[in-house]
Amino acid sequence: MAAQLADRQLPDGWELVNSSGFARVAHNAEQRLFYKEFLPRSPLESVKATLRGSRATRARIHNDELRLAGFKAPQNIAWGALGSGAEYLISTAVPGHGVDDWLRRQLPPGDPSLFKKRRQLLSDLGQAVGRLHHTGFVHGDMRTGNVLADYRGGRFHFAYIDNERNSRHKVAPGKFVARNLMQLNMHTPQELSRSERWVFFQAWRRQMRELSETEANVLARESFAWAMRRLAAKGKLVTSQ
Known part of the structure:
Protein backbone atom coordinates (compact mmCIF):
# COMPACT_ATOMS: atom_id res chain seq x y z
CA MET A 1 0.00 0.00 0.00
CA ALA A 2 2.76 2.48 0.89
CA ALA A 3 4.48 1.69 -2.41
CA GLN A 4 1.27 2.40 -4.31
CA LEU A 5 0.74 5.70 -2.53
CA ALA A 6 4.35 6.70 -3.08
CA ASP A 7 3.93 5.87 -6.78
CA ARG A 8 1.03 8.37 -6.92
CA GLN A 9 -1.54 5.57 -7.05
CA LEU A 10 -4.50 5.68 -4.71
CA PRO A 11 -5.70 2.29 -3.45
CA ASP A 12 -9.44 1.87 -2.94
CA GLY A 13 -10.70 3.95 -0.06
CA TRP A 14 -7.83 6.43 -0.08
CA GLU A 15 -7.95 10.08 -1.13
CA LEU A 16 -5.39 12.88 -1.18
CA VAL A 17 -5.80 15.75 1.27
CA ASN A 18 -4.36 19.25 1.19
CA SER A 19 -0.85 19.52 2.61
CA SER A 20 2.29 21.61 2.37
CA GLY A 21 4.63 21.38 -0.59
CA PHE A 22 7.00 19.28 1.51
CA ALA A 23 4.61 16.41 2.18
CA ARG A 24 2.10 14.21 0.43
CA VAL A 25 -0.84 13.17 2.57
CA ALA A 26 -3.66 10.69 1.94
CA HIS A 27 -6.57 9.65 4.12
CA ASN A 28 -8.65 6.48 4.40
CA ALA A 29 -11.86 7.47 6.15
CA GLU A 30 -13.16 3.92 6.60
CA GLN A 31 -9.95 2.64 8.18
CA ARG A 32 -9.34 5.98 9.95
CA LEU A 33 -5.74 6.11 8.75
CA PHE A 34 -3.45 8.81 7.38
CA TYR A 35 -0.45 8.30 5.12
CA LYS A 36 2.19 11.03 5.12
CA GLU A 37 5.14 11.03 2.77
CA PHE A 38 7.90 13.43 3.83
CA LEU A 39 9.33 15.17 0.78
CA PRO A 40 12.80 16.77 1.01
CA ARG A 41 12.80 20.43 1.99
CA SER A 42 16.35 21.00 0.73
CA PRO A 43 19.44 19.08 -0.45
CA LEU A 44 20.79 19.37 3.11
CA GLU A 45 17.90 17.45 4.62
CA SER A 46 19.74 14.11 4.56
CA VAL A 47 22.66 15.72 6.39
CA LYS A 48 20.36 17.15 9.03
CA ALA A 49 18.69 13.76 9.40
CA THR A 50 21.96 12.13 10.41
CA LEU A 51 22.31 14.66 13.24
CA ARG A 52 18.79 14.78 14.65
CA GLY A 53 16.81 12.08 12.88
CA SER A 54 14.62 12.33 9.81
CA ARG A 55 11.33 14.22 9.83
CA ALA A 56 9.42 10.94 9.72
CA THR A 57 11.41 9.59 12.67
CA ARG A 58 10.87 12.77 14.66
CA ALA A 59 7.14 12.73 13.91
CA ARG A 60 6.89 9.15 15.12
CA ILE A 61 8.91 9.83 18.29
CA HIS A 62 6.97 12.98 19.15
CA ASN A 63 3.61 11.27 18.62
CA ASP A 64 4.70 8.61 21.09
CA GLU A 65 6.02 11.17 23.59
CA LEU A 66 2.73 13.03 23.65
CA ARG A 67 0.69 9.88 24.05
CA LEU A 68 2.91 8.56 26.85
CA ALA A 69 2.52 11.88 28.67
CA GLY A 70 -1.27 11.63 28.51
CA PHE A 71 -1.93 13.93 25.55
CA LYS A 72 -3.86 12.90 22.46
CA ALA A 73 -1.89 12.45 19.24
CA PRO A 74 -1.93 10.03 16.28
CA GLN A 75 -0.89 6.46 16.98
CA ASN A 76 1.91 5.25 14.74
CA ILE A 77 0.97 2.18 12.68
CA ALA A 78 3.73 1.71 10.07
CA TRP A 79 6.71 3.62 8.75
CA GLY A 80 9.69 3.14 6.48
CA ALA A 81 11.80 4.37 3.58
CA LEU A 82 10.77 4.48 -0.07
CA GLY A 83 12.86 3.81 -3.15
CA SER A 84 12.98 7.55 -3.86
CA GLY A 85 14.76 8.13 -0.57
CA ALA A 86 11.71 9.75 1.00
CA GLU A 87 10.17 8.30 4.16
CA TYR A 88 6.56 7.71 5.10
CA LEU A 89 4.48 7.33 8.23
CA ILE A 90 1.05 5.74 8.52
CA SER A 91 -0.86 6.73 11.63
CA THR A 92 -4.36 6.67 13.02
CA ALA A 93 -6.76 9.54 12.58
CA VAL A 94 -7.68 11.27 15.83
CA PRO A 95 -11.25 12.45 16.38
CA GLY A 96 -12.26 16.04 15.97
Missing part, protein backbone atom coordinates in the same frame (compact mmCIF):
# COMPACT_ATOMS: atom_id res chain seq x y z
CA HIS A 97 -11.98 19.02 13.66
CA GLY A 98 -9.34 21.71 13.60
CA VAL A 99 -9.89 24.56 16.03
CA ASP A 100 -9.78 26.88 13.01
CA ASP A 101 -12.78 25.04 11.55
CA TRP A 102 -14.68 25.39 14.83
CA LEU A 103 -13.96 29.13 15.02
CA ARG A 104 -14.79 29.89 11.39
CA ARG A 105 -17.50 27.42 10.41
CA GLN A 106 -18.99 25.34 13.23
CA LEU A 107 -19.11 28.14 15.81
CA PRO A 108 -18.90 31.25 13.63
CA PRO A 109 -18.50 34.63 15.32
CA GLY A 110 -21.49 36.92 15.72
CA ASP A 111 -24.13 34.25 16.44
CA PRO A 112 -25.56 34.92 19.94
CA SER A 113 -26.80 31.33 20.24
CA LEU A 114 -23.20 30.07 19.93
CA PHE A 115 -21.62 32.61 22.30
CA LYS A 116 -21.38 30.30 25.31
CA LYS A 117 -20.03 27.31 23.37
CA ARG A 118 -17.40 29.47 21.60
CA ARG A 119 -16.20 30.72 24.97
CA GLN A 120 -16.08 27.16 26.27
CA LEU A 121 -14.00 26.09 23.26
CA LEU A 122 -11.47 28.84 23.95
CA SER A 123 -11.37 28.20 27.70
CA ASP A 124 -10.92 24.46 27.24
CA LEU A 125 -8.26 25.12 24.60
CA GLY A 126 -6.37 27.47 26.92
CA GLN A 127 -6.41 24.87 29.67
CA ALA A 128 -5.18 22.15 27.31
CA VAL A 129 -2.37 24.22 25.78
CA GLY A 130 -1.36 25.51 29.21
CA ARG A 131 -1.07 21.97 30.50
CA LEU A 132 1.02 21.05 27.45
CA HIS A 133 3.42 23.95 28.05
CA HIS A 134 3.52 23.36 31.79
CA THR A 135 4.64 19.79 31.09
CA GLY A 136 7.53 21.15 29.01
CA PHE A 137 6.17 20.40 25.53
CA VAL A 138 6.32 22.98 22.75
CA HIS A 139 4.55 22.31 19.48
CA GLY A 140 6.56 22.86 16.32
CA ASP A 141 3.69 24.48 14.39
CA MET A 142 0.75 25.27 16.65
CA ARG A 143 -1.60 26.68 14.08
CA THR A 144 -5.22 26.19 15.07
CA GLY A 145 -5.52 23.72 12.19
CA ASN A 146 -2.97 21.47 13.92
CA VAL A 147 -5.03 21.28 17.12
CA LEU A 148 -8.12 19.11 16.70
CA ALA A 149 -11.13 19.62 18.96
CA ASP A 150 -13.73 16.96 19.70
CA TYR A 151 -16.84 17.95 21.67
CA ARG A 152 -18.22 15.20 23.89
CA GLY A 153 -19.38 14.81 27.45
CA GLY A 154 -20.12 18.53 27.69
CA ARG A 155 -16.56 19.69 27.02
CA PHE A 156 -13.93 19.92 24.31
CA HIS A 157 -11.09 17.41 24.07
CA PHE A 158 -7.97 18.17 22.03
CA ALA A 159 -5.41 16.27 19.99
CA TYR A 160 -2.17 17.50 18.40
CA ILE A 161 -1.10 16.63 14.86
CA ASP A 162 1.92 17.46 12.66
CA ASN A 163 4.23 16.86 15.59
CA GLU A 164 7.51 16.40 13.73
CA ARG A 165 9.01 19.68 14.97
CA ASN A 166 7.86 19.38 18.58
CA SER A 167 10.34 19.58 21.43
CA ARG A 168 10.23 18.83 25.13
CA HIS A 169 12.14 20.64 27.86
CA LYS A 170 12.40 20.60 31.63
CA VAL A 171 10.91 24.10 31.44
CA ALA A 172 9.44 25.24 28.13
CA PRO A 173 11.55 28.20 26.88
CA GLY A 174 9.68 31.49 26.84
CA LYS A 175 10.54 32.26 23.21
CA PHE A 176 9.09 28.91 22.09
CA VAL A 177 5.97 29.38 24.21
CA ALA A 178 5.54 32.87 22.76
CA ARG A 179 5.76 31.43 19.24
CA ASN A 180 3.02 28.89 20.03
CA LEU A 181 0.81 31.64 21.45
CA MET A 182 1.47 33.78 18.37
CA GLN A 183 0.53 30.88 16.08
CA LEU A 184 -2.75 30.39 17.94
CA ASN A 185 -3.44 34.12 17.64
CA MET A 186 -3.20 34.06 13.83
CA HIS A 187 -6.86 34.95 13.39
CA THR A 188 -8.16 38.34 12.32
CA PRO A 189 -10.10 40.49 14.80
CA GLN A 190 -13.22 39.65 12.79
CA GLU A 191 -12.66 35.95 13.45
CA LEU A 192 -11.54 36.22 17.07
CA SER A 193 -12.20 39.19 19.32
CA ARG A 194 -9.86 40.52 22.00
CA SER A 195 -12.24 39.39 24.75
CA GLU A 196 -12.29 35.86 23.31
CA ARG A 197 -8.49 35.80 23.19
CA TRP A 198 -8.51 36.84 26.84
CA VAL A 199 -10.77 33.88 27.72
CA PHE A 200 -8.16 31.58 26.17
CA PHE A 201 -5.27 33.34 27.86
CA GLN A 202 -6.79 33.31 31.35
CA ALA A 203 -7.34 29.54 31.12
CA TRP A 204 -3.79 29.07 29.77
CA ARG A 205 -2.38 31.26 32.55
CA ARG A 206 -3.99 29.14 35.28
CA GLN A 207 -1.92 26.16 34.11
CA MET A 208 1.33 28.15 33.94
CA ARG A 209 1.75 28.73 37.65
CA GLU A 210 5.52 29.12 37.31
CA LEU A 211 5.09 32.47 35.51
CA SER A 212 4.72 35.73 37.38
CA GLU A 213 1.77 37.95 36.51
CA THR A 214 4.11 40.33 34.71
CA GLU A 215 5.75 37.57 32.67
CA ALA A 216 2.39 36.13 31.67
CA ASN A 217 0.98 39.50 30.64
CA VAL A 218 4.07 40.28 28.56
CA LEU A 219 3.69 36.96 26.76
CA ALA A 220 0.02 37.72 26.08
CA ARG A 221 0.70 41.19 24.69
CA GLU A 222 3.76 40.25 22.65
CA SER A 223 2.24 37.13 21.10
CA PHE A 224 -0.87 39.08 20.07
CA ALA A 225 1.18 41.94 18.59
CA TRP A 226 3.42 39.46 16.79
CA ALA A 227 0.41 37.73 15.22
CA MET A 228 -1.12 41.04 14.13
CA ARG A 229 2.16 42.08 12.47
CA ARG A 230 2.28 38.81 10.57
CA LEU A 231 -1.36 39.10 9.49
CA ALA A 232 -0.73 42.68 8.35
CA ALA A 233 2.32 41.55 6.35
CA LYS A 234 0.12 38.96 4.66
CA GLY A 235 -2.48 41.62 3.83
CA LYS A 236 -5.14 39.96 5.98
CA LEU A 237 -5.98 42.85 8.33
CA VAL A 238 -8.77 45.06 7.11
CA THR A 239 -8.59 47.41 10.09
CA SER A 240 -5.59 48.67 12.06
CA GLN A 241 -5.03 47.38 15.57
Whole structure:
Protein backbone atom coordinates (compact mmCIF):
# COMPACT_ATOMS: atom_id res chain seq x y z
CA MET A 1 0.00 0.00 0.00
CA ALA A 2 2.76 2.48 0.89
CA ALA A 3 4.48 1.69 -2.41
CA GLN A 4 1.27 2.40 -4.31
CA LEU A 5 0.74 5.70 -2.53
CA ALA A 6 4.35 6.70 -3.08
CA ASP A 7 3.93 5.87 -6.78
CA ARG A 8 1.03 8.37 -6.92
CA GLN A 9 -1.54 5.57 -7.05
CA LEU A 10 -4.50 5.68 -4.71
CA PRO A 11 -5.70 2.29 -3.45
CA ASP A 12 -9.44 1.87 -2.94
CA GLY A 13 -10.70 3.95 -0.06
CA TRP A 14 -7.83 6.43 -0.08
CA GLU A 15 -7.95 10.08 -1.13
CA LEU A 16 -5.39 12.88 -1.18
CA VAL A 17 -5.80 15.75 1.27
CA ASN A 18 -4.36 19.25 1.19
CA SER A 19 -0.85 19.52 2.61
CA SER A 20 2.29 21.61 2.37
CA GLY A 21 4.63 21.38 -0.59
CA PHE A 22 7.00 19.28 1.51
CA ALA A 23 4.61 16.41 2.18
CA ARG A 24 2.10 14.21 0.43
CA VAL A 25 -0.84 13.17 2.57
CA ALA A 26 -3.66 10.69 1.94
CA HIS A 27 -6.57 9.65 4.12
CA ASN A 28 -8.65 6.48 4.40
CA ALA A 29 -11.86 7.47 6.15
CA GLU A 30 -13.16 3.92 6.60
CA GLN A 31 -9.95 2.64 8.18
CA ARG A 32 -9.34 5.98 9.95
CA LEU A 33 -5.74 6.11 8.75
CA PHE A 34 -3.45 8.81 7.38
CA TYR A 35 -0.45 8.30 5.12
CA LYS A 36 2.19 11.03 5.12
CA GLU A 37 5.14 11.03 2.77
CA PHE A 38 7.90 13.43 3.83
CA LEU A 39 9.33 15.17 0.78
CA PRO A 40 12.80 16.77 1.01
CA ARG A 41 12.80 20.43 1.99
CA SER A 42 16.35 21.00 0.73
CA PRO A 43 19.44 19.08 -0.45
CA LEU A 44 20.79 19.37 3.11
CA GLU A 45 17.90 17.45 4.62
CA SER A 46 19.74 14.11 4.56
CA VAL A 47 22.66 15.72 6.39
CA LYS A 48 20.36 17.15 9.03
CA ALA A 49 18.69 13.76 9.40
CA THR A 50 21.96 12.13 10.41
CA LEU A 51 22.31 14.66 13.24
CA ARG A 52 18.79 14.78 14.65
CA GLY A 53 16.81 12.08 12.88
CA SER A 54 14.62 12.33 9.81
CA ARG A 55 11.33 14.22 9.83
CA ALA A 56 9.42 10.94 9.72
CA THR A 57 11.41 9.59 12.67
CA ARG A 58 10.87 12.77 14.66
CA ALA A 59 7.14 12.73 13.91
CA ARG A 60 6.89 9.15 15.12
CA ILE A 61 8.91 9.83 18.29
CA HIS A 62 6.97 12.98 19.15
CA ASN A 63 3.61 11.27 18.62
CA ASP A 64 4.70 8.61 21.09
CA GLU A 65 6.02 11.17 23.59
CA LEU A 66 2.73 13.03 23.65
CA ARG A 67 0.69 9.88 24.05
CA LEU A 68 2.91 8.56 26.85
CA ALA A 69 2.52 11.88 28.67
CA GLY A 70 -1.27 11.63 28.51
CA PHE A 71 -1.93 13.93 25.55
CA LYS A 72 -3.86 12.90 22.46
CA ALA A 73 -1.89 12.45 19.24
CA PRO A 74 -1.93 10.03 16.28
CA GLN A 75 -0.89 6.46 16.98
CA ASN A 76 1.91 5.25 14.74
CA ILE A 77 0.97 2.18 12.68
CA ALA A 78 3.73 1.71 10.07
CA TRP A 79 6.71 3.62 8.75
CA GLY A 80 9.69 3.14 6.48
CA ALA A 81 11.80 4.37 3.58
CA LEU A 82 10.77 4.48 -0.07
CA GLY A 83 12.86 3.81 -3.15
CA SER A 84 12.98 7.55 -3.86
CA GLY A 85 14.76 8.13 -0.57
CA ALA A 86 11.71 9.75 1.00
CA GLU A 87 10.17 8.30 4.16
CA TYR A 88 6.56 7.71 5.10
CA LEU A 89 4.48 7.33 8.23
CA ILE A 90 1.05 5.74 8.52
CA SER A 91 -0.86 6.73 11.63
CA THR A 92 -4.36 6.67 13.02
CA ALA A 93 -6.76 9.54 12.58
CA VAL A 94 -7.68 11.27 15.83
CA PRO A 95 -11.25 12.45 16.38
CA GLY A 96 -12.26 16.04 15.97
CA HIS A 97 -11.98 19.02 13.66
CA GLY A 98 -9.34 21.71 13.60
CA VAL A 99 -9.89 24.56 16.03
CA ASP A 100 -9.78 26.88 13.01
CA ASP A 101 -12.78 25.04 11.55
CA TRP A 102 -14.68 25.39 14.83
CA LEU A 103 -13.96 29.13 15.02
CA ARG A 104 -14.79 29.89 11.39
CA ARG A 105 -17.50 27.42 10.41
CA GLN A 106 -18.99 25.34 13.23
CA LEU A 107 -19.11 28.14 15.81
CA PRO A 108 -18.90 31.25 13.63
CA PRO A 109 -18.50 34.63 15.32
CA GLY A 110 -21.49 36.92 15.72
CA ASP A 111 -24.13 34.25 16.44
CA PRO A 112 -25.56 34.92 19.94
CA SER A 113 -26.80 31.33 20.24
CA LEU A 114 -23.20 30.07 19.93
CA PHE A 115 -21.62 32.61 22.30
CA LYS A 116 -21.38 30.30 25.31
CA LYS A 117 -20.03 27.31 23.37
CA ARG A 118 -17.40 29.47 21.60
CA ARG A 119 -16.20 30.72 24.97
CA GLN A 120 -16.08 27.16 26.27
CA LEU A 121 -14.00 26.09 23.26
CA LEU A 122 -11.47 28.84 23.95
CA SER A 123 -11.37 28.20 27.70
CA ASP A 124 -10.92 24.46 27.24
CA LEU A 125 -8.26 25.12 24.60
CA GLY A 126 -6.37 27.47 26.92
CA GLN A 127 -6.41 24.87 29.67
CA ALA A 128 -5.18 22.15 27.31
CA VAL A 129 -2.37 24.22 25.78
CA GLY A 130 -1.36 25.51 29.21
CA ARG A 131 -1.07 21.97 30.50
CA LEU A 132 1.02 21.05 27.45
CA HIS A 133 3.42 23.95 28.05
CA HIS A 134 3.52 23.36 31.79
CA THR A 135 4.64 19.79 31.09
CA GLY A 136 7.53 21.15 29.01
CA PHE A 137 6.17 20.40 25.53
CA VAL A 138 6.32 22.98 22.75
CA HIS A 139 4.55 22.31 19.48
CA GLY A 140 6.56 22.86 16.32
CA ASP A 141 3.69 24.48 14.39
CA MET A 142 0.75 25.27 16.65
CA ARG A 143 -1.60 26.68 14.08
CA THR A 144 -5.22 26.19 15.07
CA GLY A 145 -5.52 23.72 12.19
CA ASN A 146 -2.97 21.47 13.92
CA VAL A 147 -5.03 21.28 17.12
CA LEU A 148 -8.12 19.11 16.70
CA ALA A 149 -11.13 19.62 18.96
CA ASP A 150 -13.73 16.96 19.70
CA TYR A 151 -16.84 17.95 21.67
CA ARG A 152 -18.22 15.20 23.89
CA GLY A 153 -19.38 14.81 27.45
CA GLY A 154 -20.12 18.53 27.69
CA ARG A 155 -16.56 19.69 27.02
CA PHE A 156 -13.93 19.92 24.31
CA HIS A 157 -11.09 17.41 24.07
CA PHE A 158 -7.97 18.17 22.03
CA ALA A 159 -5.41 16.27 19.99
CA TYR A 160 -2.17 17.50 18.40
CA ILE A 161 -1.10 16.63 14.86
CA ASP A 162 1.92 17.46 12.66
CA ASN A 163 4.23 16.86 15.59
CA GLU A 164 7.51 16.40 13.73
CA ARG A 165 9.01 19.68 14.97
CA ASN A 166 7.86 19.38 18.58
CA SER A 167 10.34 19.58 21.43
CA ARG A 168 10.23 18.83 25.13
CA HIS A 169 12.14 20.64 27.86
CA LYS A 170 12.40 20.60 31.63
CA VAL A 171 10.91 24.10 31.44
CA ALA A 172 9.44 25.24 28.13
CA PRO A 173 11.55 28.20 26.88
CA GLY A 174 9.68 31.49 26.84
CA LYS A 175 10.54 32.26 23.21
CA PHE A 176 9.09 28.91 22.09
CA VAL A 177 5.97 29.38 24.21
CA ALA A 178 5.54 32.87 22.76
CA ARG A 179 5.76 31.43 19.24
CA ASN A 180 3.02 28.89 20.03
CA LEU A 181 0.81 31.64 21.45
CA MET A 182 1.47 33.78 18.37
CA GLN A 183 0.53 30.88 16.08
CA LEU A 184 -2.75 30.39 17.94
CA ASN A 185 -3.44 34.12 17.64
CA MET A 186 -3.20 34.06 13.83
CA HIS A 187 -6.86 34.95 13.39
CA THR A 188 -8.16 38.34 12.32
CA PRO A 189 -10.10 40.49 14.80
CA GLN A 190 -13.22 39.65 12.79
CA GLU A 191 -12.66 35.95 13.45
CA LEU A 192 -11.54 36.22 17.07
CA SER A 193 -12.20 39.19 19.32
CA ARG A 194 -9.86 40.52 22.00
CA SER A 195 -12.24 39.39 24.75
CA GLU A 196 -12.29 35.86 23.31
CA ARG A 197 -8.49 35.80 23.19
CA TRP A 198 -8.51 36.84 26.84
CA VAL A 199 -10.77 33.88 27.72
CA PHE A 200 -8.16 31.58 26.17
CA PHE A 201 -5.27 33.34 27.86
CA GLN A 202 -6.79 33.31 31.35
CA ALA A 203 -7.34 29.54 31.12
CA TRP A 204 -3.79 29.07 29.77
CA ARG A 205 -2.38 31.26 32.55
CA ARG A 206 -3.99 29.14 35.28
CA GLN A 207 -1.92 26.16 34.11
CA MET A 208 1.33 28.15 33.94
CA ARG A 209 1.75 28.73 37.65
CA GLU A 210 5.52 29.12 37.31
CA LEU A 211 5.09 32.47 35.51
CA SER A 212 4.72 35.73 37.38
CA GLU A 213 1.77 37.95 36.51
CA THR A 214 4.11 40.33 34.71
CA GLU A 215 5.75 37.57 32.67
CA ALA A 216 2.39 36.13 31.67
CA ASN A 217 0.98 39.50 30.64
CA VAL A 218 4.07 40.28 28.56
CA LEU A 219 3.69 36.96 26.76
CA ALA A 220 0.02 37.72 26.08
CA ARG A 221 0.70 41.19 24.69
CA GLU A 222 3.76 40.25 22.65
CA SER A 223 2.24 37.13 21.10
CA PHE A 224 -0.87 39.08 20.07
CA ALA A 225 1.18 41.94 18.59
CA TRP A 226 3.42 39.46 16.79
CA ALA A 227 0.41 37.73 15.22
CA MET A 228 -1.12 41.04 14.13
CA ARG A 229 2.16 42.08 12.47
CA ARG A 230 2.28 38.81 10.57
CA LEU A 231 -1.36 39.10 9.49
CA ALA A 232 -0.73 42.68 8.35
CA ALA A 233 2.32 41.55 6.35
CA LYS A 234 0.12 38.96 4.66
CA GLY A 235 -2.48 41.62 3.83
CA LYS A 236 -5.14 39.96 5.98
CA LEU A 237 -5.98 42.85 8.33
CA VAL A 238 -8.77 45.06 7.11
CA THR A 239 -8.59 47.41 10.09
CA SER A 240 -5.59 48.67 12.06
CA GLN A 241 -5.03 47.38 15.57
